[in-house]
Amino acid sequence: MPGKFASRPGKPQTKACPAKRHGVKILLRAALVCWSSADRYRSSKPVGRLRAHSMTLLRYFGSLPPRKLILWCYLIWYLVTVVFLFDPSPALWLNSAGISLVIGIALQLSVSAASPRERRWQTFRLFLMPFCVSSFAALIKGQGYVLILPTRIPILVCSVCACTAFAVAAFALKKFVSSNSATDTV
Numbered sequence: 001m002p003g004k005f006a007s008r009p010g011k012p013q014t015k016a017c018p019a020k021r022h023g024v025k026i027l028l029r030a031a032l033v034c035w036s037s038a039d040r041y042r043s044s045k046p047v048g049r050l051r052a053h054s055m056t057l058l059r060y061f062g063s064l065p066p067r068k069l070i071l072w073c074y075l076i077w078y079l080v081t082v083v084f085l086f087d088p089s090p091a092l093w094l095n096s097a098g099i100s101l102v103i104g105i106a107l108q109l110s111v112s113a114a115s116p117r118e119r120r121w122q123t124f125r126l127f128l129m130p131f132c133v134s135s136f137a138a139l140i141k142g143q144g145y146v147l148i149l150p151t152r153i154p155i156l157v158c159s160v161c162a163c164t165a166f167a168v169a170a171f172a173l174k175k176f177v178s179s180n181s182a183t184d185t186v
Contacts (some may be wrong), residue, residue, distance in 0.1 A: 043091045061169065062175075063177055073163040081140065081159070082139065083138055084154075086139075087139060104126050106128055107126040111126070145183055
């Protein structure tokens with residue numbers, strides 16, 4: 001096996017490039033910035049702000065309702081697929097962005113008004129979902145997927161393990177957050 005990751009038919013096999021991992025890190029950092037409510041936790045020290053952001057993120061993941069936990073698992077499944085089957089073709093990503101824009105605007109127009117704090121997340125999700133769906137469809141084309149399940153065992157195991165680990169961590173944080181809120185009120 002010359003490469004670590006599967007390649008598309010007709011393309012030479014290559015190992016995962018650092019740019020792929022860097023792209024996932026950028027996506028996760030952007031999500032961290034969007035999800036944290038920094039306005040409530042202003043601090044003059046950078047370390048204090050980082051700690052406040054971390055606690056906000058822990059509280060967020062610890063209080064996830066099941067429907068949002070499922071959405072997070074969708075995102076994790078998508079990211080695993082992107083890491084394993086990344087295609088650097090600009091056309092794929094530009095088409096996905098265009099579809100995201102059109103469908104995101106349509107979805108945004110169709111949903112009811114939410115609170116201003118929730119509206120940011122709702123808008124982000126409504127534009128991210130069509131982007132993920134269209135790029136996922138392009139990435140798995142000709143890769144032997146059955147519905148959304150890869151036939152390659154390493155990709156399937158990695159996707160299932162990542163989603164399971166996230167769900168377990170969210171449930172553990174739920175217990176941590178609820179025990180901390182009980183001690184805060186005492």
